[in-house]
Amino acid sequence: MLVLATMMAMSSLAAAPPSLVGKDAPDFVLKARDGKNLRLSEFRGQVVLVNFWARWAGDSRKEMPALDRINATYQRAGLVVLGVSVDDDVRRAGDFANSMAVSYPILFDLAGSTGRDYMIQKMPITFLVDRAGVVRYSNVGFKRGDENVYLDQIRELLRE
Amino acid sequence: MNFNSRVVSITLCAAVLSWAQIGPSLAEPPAPPAQSAAPAPGAAPAAAEAAPAADAAPAASAAEAQAPDAKSLDQEVQGLKKDVVELNKDLFVLEEELLFPANTQVAVFLSMDVGTFFALDAVTIKIDNKEVANHLYTAREADALLKGGVQRIYLGNQKVGKHELVAFFTGKGTVERDYRRGATLVFEKGVGAKYLELKITDRVAKHQPEFLVKDWE
Numbered sequence: 589m590l591v592l593a594t595m596m597a598m599s600s601l602a603a604a605p606p607s608l609v610g611k612d613a614p615d616f617v618l619k620a621r622d623g624k625n626l627r628l629s630e631f632r633g634q635v636v637l638v639n640f641w642a643r644w645a646g647d648s649r650k651e652m653p654a655l656d657r658i659n660a661t662y663q664r665a666g667l668v669v670l671g672v673s674v675d676d677d678v679r680r681a682g683d684f685a686n687s688m689a690v691s692y693p694i695l696f697d698l699a700g701s702t703g704r705d706y707m708i709q710k711m712p713i714t715f716l717v718d719r720a721g722v723v724r725y726s727n728v729g730f731k732r733g734d735e736n737v738y739l740d741q742i743r744e745l746l747r748e
Numbered sequence: 749m750n751f752n753s754r755v756v757s758i759t760l761c762a763a764v765l766s767w768a769q770i771g772p773s774l775a776e777p778p779a780p781p782a783q784s785a786a787p788a789p790g791a792a793p794a795a796a797e798a799a800p801a802a803d804a805a806p807a808a809s810a811a812e813a814q815a816p817d818a819k820s821l822d823q824e825v826q827g828l829k830k831d832v833v834e835l836n837k838d839l840f841v842l843e844e845e846l847l848f849p850a851n852t853q854v855a856v857f858l859s860m861d862v863g864t865f866f867a868l869d870a871v872t873i874k875i876d877n878k879e880v881a882n883h884l885y886t887a888r889e890a891d892a893l894l895k896g897g898v899q900r901i902y903l904g905n906q907k908v909g910k911h912e913l914v915a916f917f918t919g920k921g922t923v924e925r926d927y928r929r930g931a932t933l934v935f936e937k938g939v940g941a942k943y944l945e946l947k948i949t950d951r952v953a954k955h956q957p958e959f960l961v962k963d964w965e
Contacts, residue, residue, distance in 0.1 A: 619884060626886060630886060
């Protein structure tokens with residue numbers, strides 16, 4: 589019982605790093621796949637989903653198409669989806685993003701400073717930032733059905 | 749505790765103090781008018797008929813009594829907000845003076861004029877071969893510069909004496925061609941604050957952008 593409780597506590601810690609939720613989302617400006625620079629704070633007033641991904645993280649392959657579907661549905665309602673690659677090889681990360689054929693912006697965190705600001709320890713990890721620029725949810729990893737969790741969180745933030 | 753945390757703490761303290769003063773006055777119920785509390789014995793039926801009207805009258809007078817309170821409360825809140833803004837400004841100036849005293853302060857500003865031949869993407873600044881600032885520009889930021897905005901891209905401390913500043917400008921030139929240029933300035937840091945300006949202008953005769961570093965004496 590004690591072991592089970594400990595495991596549950598550990599898993600809940602892994603699912604939601606408490607350090608960023610409820611705090612202002614660290615601002616960043618990164619170069620996108622199309623050559624433009626995007627700054628997070630310029631999307632203030634919209635709900636922003638920031639997804640950190642890497643080629644070598646198997647869950648990213650499952651998560652990115654789901655995020656693309658969410659983006660297609662909720663973009664008009666005020667949702668912005670940003671994919672941030674933490675790969676240090678831009679060319680290969682770009683090729684991977686092209687192969688996933690997602691329509692939302694893919695940014696490259698070459699210096700790794702944005703990943704550090706968001707205290708990323710596992711991949712993929714997805715943060716939901718509300719209209720006021722506060723991190724409201726963080727979700728580590730991705731398995732089938734998790735898009736429904738994202739949808740609930742997104743709908744809640746869009747309603748605010 | 750950093751600067752922002754201090755400002756937030758001060759704001760919260762001010763708000764708590766304000767509510768501590770205002771709280772008791774809001775908790776007191778408004779005093780009912782004297783005539784409704786003690787009706788004349790002989791006028792009982794008439795008073796009973798007029799009861800709804802008499803009930804409404806104290807409510808209206810209470811609302812009237814509360815209206816000035818609400819107004820003064822609003823004024824007090826506005827006054828507090830103003831005080832907090834003033835305090836924030838003073839703390840900001842104080843922090844800058846402490847962190848960057850005039851005898852070591854060096855500030856670098858960036859401005860852009862016209863920009864027909866150059867679309868700004870990034871600027872990197874090195875002082876004495878050490879990178880001190882690096883900025884990626886979004887379309888909105890570049891637009892703001894083109895509209896006459898001036899950005900303070902670097903504020904730091906440098907010793908008195910001779911220094912070399914190198915600025916690298918990255919962007920797109922004419923016909924969407926990648927463009928990277930550098931500009932260098934050797935400046936003398938004296939005892940006062942030093943202000944330098946990076947200026948991007950169009951050299952119309954050559955159909956090329958020009959990158960200047962200006963020393964504000």
